[in-house]
Amino acid sequence: MTHRGPVVRHAPGKLFVAGEYAVVQPGTPAILVAVDRQVGVTVAGAGSGDVTVTSDLCPQGARLRRTRDGLTAYDADDEQRARVSLAHVVSALDVMDGLLTERGLTPPALRISVSSGLHTGGTKYGLGSSGAVTVATIAAVTDYCGLDLTPEARFRLAMLATARLDAKSSGGDLAASTWGGWIAYEAPDRIAVLELARRRGIEEVMRAPWPGFGLRRLPPPRGLTLEVGWTGEPVSTGSLVSRLDTGGRADGAGYRDFLTRSTAVVRACVQALERADHRELLHQIRCARQVLTRLDNETGLGIFTDKLTVLCDAAEAVGGAAKPSGAGGGDCGIALLDAGAQTDISQMRARWAAADVVPLELAPADERNMSDER
Incomplete structure (x- = not known):
């Protein structure tokens, strides 16, 4: 596995145009548009240790070590920040660790830093920051590790990471952050996705048909x-x-x-x-x-x-x-x-x-x- 120098990846926020609340039901459509305010995630190698994560909303960060049960915080303070302020980043890292392990690769020691344009003074606008940081983390780790993944594969990894935290989340924000522009989106059955990952692994999650999932690009309303x-x-x-x-x-x-x-x-x-x-x-x-x-x-x-x-x-x-x-x-x-x-x-x-x-x-x-x- 080739490790590159520090990698920065961005993902945009989103707005729902139509279909809120209904979209949480698998196969029920919504329209979203990505916006030009972004979350940026920087991934760099670490000289020692496993993973450290910091963000502009959580500058104290969290130190994490790899165990058989996934990424685990070093102490109670790290655990609190990893579960609350940095939960979506940590879940995305866990999914990427699982993918690398399935491919026979050793997950590298990493330093992760997050900066966001989706808030002001710590107050979020409601532009899908959790989805954007998940998508940007998946993309940054993917590129740092030299993996060649399609946008849909990255979306699926982000959806799995999100569903592990909240199976009710539709993933529409993830789709908008992945593909950009105006999209029509139908959510997959997240319970089925989680069960597929449990039974067959992450590689199968990336390949198998997903019940309910649909996506198509839409032209913007020019004028x-x-x-x-x-x-x-x-x-x-x-x-x-x-x-x-x-x-x-x-x-x-x-x-x-x-x-x-x-x-x-x-x-x-x-x-x-x-x-x-x-x-x-x-x-x-x-x-x-x-x-x-x-x-x-x-x-x-x-x-x-x-x-x-x-x-x-x-x-x-x-x-x-x-x-x-x-x-x-x-x-x-x-x-x-x-x-x-x-x-x-x-x-x-x-x-x-x-x-x-x-x-x-x-x-x-x-x-x-x-x-x-x-």
């Missing part, structure tokens, strides 16, 4: 501008998704109806994007807002906050379309408007500012602005 507003209220997506399961709400007739309506909207959005039908796309984004509103009213999840409601109403008041992006409850909302309507965009942003919604200067990220370096 429309994607505006992003940040509420300043960070939210745990996992906690909101878990609350949907409380009391069996995710198994009831109302939720099944939600899945049907969400799927119809997402498929209509896909058709509108592929036909460059901007009027229909805006209509379907408004429908997507209504689908989430009905889910929120029926479940009491708190998807719509006062700020997110103002964000959406301000966009619709000037002829645009808007909705929460992701789990809601805070984080970001998105708006689509005519790119040439600068007066409308300014009016919308003024209403956002009055409600303490911060416009984020973001653009979609594709292969041309997803940077990597060695």
Whole structure:
């Protein structure tokens, strides 16, 4: 196995355009777009020891040693940081160790450092930082060890690493961070992926068909501008998704109806994007807002906050379309408007500012602005 000099790999954050909550069900579609704020992961060799991991959000880092049970922290402080602040990096490293071992290779001693543009002052925007750091870690270790893996293979490794931490995570953020641009995504059955890894190993996870998984690239909506507003209220997506399961709400007739309506909207959005039908796309984004509103009213999840409601109403008041992006409850909302309507965009942003919604200067990220370096 060839070890290169220090390797830096980046992965972009993401925004959900449509299909939130529904996408956690295998085979149910969503649309996501990667954004041009990134997480960077640097991998370098270590002179001694096993693995050290640091990040700009956890500068104390964690020291880890390799055991038969995987990466294990040296002491209680390292364990706390490895399980909380650095959990996704550690899980990705564990998966890569497993792959190298299956190939008869010895995992090298490593120094890992993470820097992120998906937060400000330690407060996350809700742009999928956990997914981006997982994807970037897989890519950096892959390149450092001289492995030749396709984007789908790297995505599958990232999905396995994520599912080990939370089998309810859809992996849509991982797909957007891996492929960039606008994508239609359907989540695999994560329980089946975990079971496959347990029975057959990581190599088989990378090769075997995955029930439910689907991905296709979509053309961007040229002529429309994607505006992003940040509420300043960070939210745990996992906690909101878990609350949907409380009391069996995710198994009831109302939720099944939600899945049907969400799927119809997402498929209509896909058709509108592929036909460059901007009027229909805006209509379907408004429908997507209504689908989430009905889910929120029926479940009491708190998807719509006062700020997110103002964000959406301000966009619709000037002829645009808007909705929460992701789990809601805070984080970001998105708006689509005519790119040439600068007066409308300014009016919308003024209403956002009055409600303490911060416009984020973001653009979609594709292969041309997803940077990597060695």
